Amino acid sequence: MTRNRRTTADPMEEQIERALQPGAFIADAACSAFVGHLEHIAARIAELINSDPPRAVALYEAFLAACHVKAEELDDSSGSFGQFVLDLYCGWITARQADGADPAATAARLLACMDDDDYGLCHQLETEAARVFDKANLAAFVALVRARFDAAAGAPATNEGALRDRSAYLRRHWGDVLRTLYVAAQDVGAYVALAEEGGLGAQDCHTIATLLLAKGQPEQSLAWVERGIDLAGQVPQAAMAGHDLATLKRQLLAKVGRRNEALDGAWADYRQRPSRYTYDELLQFVPAAERGAWHARAMDAAMEAPRGAHLNSLLDLLLTSGETGRLADLVRQADDDALEHLSHYVTEPIARALETTQADVAARLWRAQAMRIVNAGKSKYYAAALANFASARRCFECAGLAAEWQETVRQVRADHHRKGGLMRGFERLVAGSAASDEPSFLDRAKARWSGRQ
Numbered sequence: 001m002t003r004n005r006r007t008t009a010d011p012m013e014e015q016i017e018r019a020l021q022p023g024a025f026i027a028d029a030a031c032s033a034f035v036g037h038l039e040h041i042a043a044r045i046a047e048l049i050n051s052d053p054p055r056a057v058a059l060y061e062a063f064l065a066a067c068h069v070k071a072e073e074l075d076d077s078s079g080s081f082g083q084f085v086l087d088l089y090c091g092w093i094t095a096r097q098a099d100g101a102d103p104a105a106t107a108a109r110l111l112a113c114m115d116d117d118d119y120g121l122c123h124q125l126e127t128e129a130a131r132v133f134d135k136a137n138l139a140a141f142v143a144l145v146r147a148r149f150d151a152a153a154g155a156p157a158t159n160e161g162a163l164r165d166r167s168a169y170l171r172r173h174w175g176d177v178l179r180t181l182y183v184a185a186q187d188v189g190a191y192v193a194l195a196e197e198g199g200l201g202a203q204d205c206h207t208i209a210t211l212l213l214a215k216g217q218p219e220q221s222l223a224w225v226e227r228g229i230d231l232a233g234q235v236p237q238a239a240m241a242g243h244d245l246a247t248l249k250r251q252l253l254a255k256v257g258r259r260n261e262a263l264d265g266a267w268a269d270y271r272q273r274p275s276r277y278t279y280d281e282l283l284q285f286v287p288a289a290e291r292g293a294w295h296a297r298a299m300d301a302a303m304e305a306p307r308g309a310h311l312n313s314l315l316d317l318l319l320t321s322g323e324t325g326r327l328a329d330l331v332r333q334a335d336d337d338a339l340e341h342l343s344h345y346v347t348e349p350i351a352r353a354l355e356t357t358q359a360d361v362a363a364r365l366w367r368a369q370a371m372r373i374v375n376a377g378k379s380k381y382y383a384a385a386l387a388n389f390a391s392a393r394r395c396f397e398c399a400g401l402a403a404e405w406q407e408t409v410r411q412v413r414a415d416h417h418r419k420g421g422l423m424r425g426f427e428r429l430v431a432g433s434a435a436s437d438e439p440s441f442l443d444r445a446k447a448r449w450s451g452r453q
Contacts, residue, residue, distance in 0.1 A: 010055065015041055016063050026074035035080045042084070046091055053099035060092035064113075071119040085121045086128045089113070093132050103140035111144055126177045130184030142181045149174035171198070179207070186211055202232035202241035209248060222252040250285065259285060274302040275313035276320045299323055303330065311338060312346050319350050328358040331365065339368035340375065355395060363395035367408055374416050386425045393429070 019037050026034045042063070048056040067085050076082055089110070096106050110129060114122045126145075133141065152170035175198050182191040188211045195204040205228025212221040225245050232242030246269065253262035263285040270278040279298055286294045302314055303326055311334060318327040327350060331339070339347065351365035370388035373381045389408075396405040409430055416422055 010059060010062075012041070012045070012059055013062050016059070016066060020066050020070050022070070022073075024073065028075040028077040031074060031076055031078055032080050034074070035084050038084055042088060042091065046094075049091070049095045049098050053095050056095040057092065057099055057101070060088060060095055064088050064092065068119070068121060071121060082121055082123070086125060089122070089125055090128050090132045093129055093137065097132075097134050097137055103137040104144070106137055107141040107144045110141065111148075126180050130181055133184070138181065138185055142178070142185065145174055145177050145181060149178055179204075183207060183211065186214065188212060188215070200231065202228045202235065202238040202245060204228075205231060206241055206245050206248065209245075209252075213248075213252070218252050218255045222249065222256065225249045225252060247281065250281070254285060270298060271301050271305070273313070274298075274305050274310065274317055276317045279317055279321070295321070299326060302326075312342055315342070315346055315350060319353065324354060324357065328354060328361045331361045336364070336368060336371075339364060340372045342368065342372075344369050344372070351391070351395075355391075359395045359399035360401055363392045363399060363401065363404065366392035366395060374412070374419065374422055377419070379419075379421055382419075382422045382425065385422065386429060389426065390429055 019041055021034075045056055045059045045063070048059070064085070067081075067088065071081070074081060093106065093110075110125065114125055117123070126141075129141070130138065149171065152167050152174060175194065178194055179191065182194065188208060191204075191211065192208060195201070195208070205224045209221040209224040209228065212218075212224065225248055228245045229242060229249065232238040232245060246265065250262040250265050253259065253265070263282075266278070266282040266285050270282045282298060283291060283294070299318070299321065302317055305314065311330075314330060315327065318324075318330060331350070331354075347365045347369055351362045351369075354365075355362040366388045370385040370392060373385040373388075389412075392408065393405050396402060396408075412426060413423075
């Protein structure tokens with residue numbers, strides 16, 4: 001049982017109040033530093049859990065109460081304050097467990113907090129709480145949540161009233177909470193019964209398979225994976241679950257001695273979506289002695305794959321695989337419009353890697369990056385565009401393709417002549433005058449100042 005709390009104010013409460021800065025609005029930009037200060041105080045409270053759990057419980061409760069009020073005075077767009085409050089709840093649970101508090105009372109308090117949560121500070125609290133619950137507290141929380149689920153399941157369906165009062169919403173909500181808790185308890189039987197009661201889905205099959213694998217039952221896990229793949233094929237919205245199930249299936253096939261089947265599946269997936277990720281997964285199932293041959297086979301398949309939406313992934317795959325020759329060939333086969341639609345996170349590393357050996361390819365990539373910016377009219381990135389144009393010019397000239405650079409100049413002048421902020425710098429670049437050739441801001445200011453003397 002929890003012992004009586006102190007009647008006098010705890011000196012740490014004053015520190016909590018000062019740190020929360022009552023009355024002061026905390027902007028999102030300042031929220032991270034603000035939370036960092038709160039975390040230092042929370043760490044000091046955590047140190048009391050073993051030595052003085054009743055005091056730790058009281059301090060956590062005071063801190064939580066104050067945080068719920070402070071939520072009205074800050075912008076938590078980053079989510080750092082919300083995560084901090086969830087951590088406080090976990091500390092409070094741990095302290096109550098150390099103090100020998102009644103598990104049913106702790107569960108009831110948590111549910112009351114989840115019910116009265118105007119600012120979303122308890123969102124997915126069950127996930128965080130499940131990580132710190134001991135066996136008795138987890139069982140008590142499951143029992144209360146199950147009672148709510150059963151009550152919602154027995155209520156007549158209605159579309160009237162507030163969303164939180166509608167029985168269908170409540171069934172889904174408390175069903176999801178129960179799923180989280182059954183996973184934490186590794187209670188496969190309860191999870192299966194709940195999932196089948198509410199309508200088994202592909203994601204449920206993946207969860208059940210993962211639980212069975214953790215219990216050392218790969219054959220049973222594989223059976224659930226197969227069932228989940230069948231379900232995913234019937235529901236277009238289950239594509240992500242289907243992908244996860246296919247990945248898990250290959251791991252299970254290898255574990256139960258069916259490695260060739262795993263390799264066949266990984267190869268089929270790679271051929272459908274060549275990328276560095278499907279390539280890495282493929283190699284997991286390739287015998288070490290055969291990796292060279294499989295690498296060549298995989299690279300040939302990548303070059304034969306349809307381009308379109310996969311161009312980003314193909315370029316990234318060839319770059320990370322060290323296939324610079326194939327990489328250059330792929331860029332040469334792509335038209336300028338396709339290159340301009342690629343992210344600079346993909347094209348810039350490739351351009352840098354190919355500058356010394358494939359200058360013509362690097363030039364096209366630098367030009368594509370620059371054109372992507374100016375075509376979109378992103379004026380705040382014009383300096384980056386000019387730097388890309390300068391790199392493109394240098395590479396075109398190194399490759400003996402001066403005519404390509406002149407065509408680029410003609411195109412920019414024709415299409416973007418009204419963009420004064422861009423064209424002033426671009427014409428200096430064309431004339432061979434770099435930005436560094438001009439006097440700096442301070443030099444111009446000093447020259448103006450000296451003219452006043």
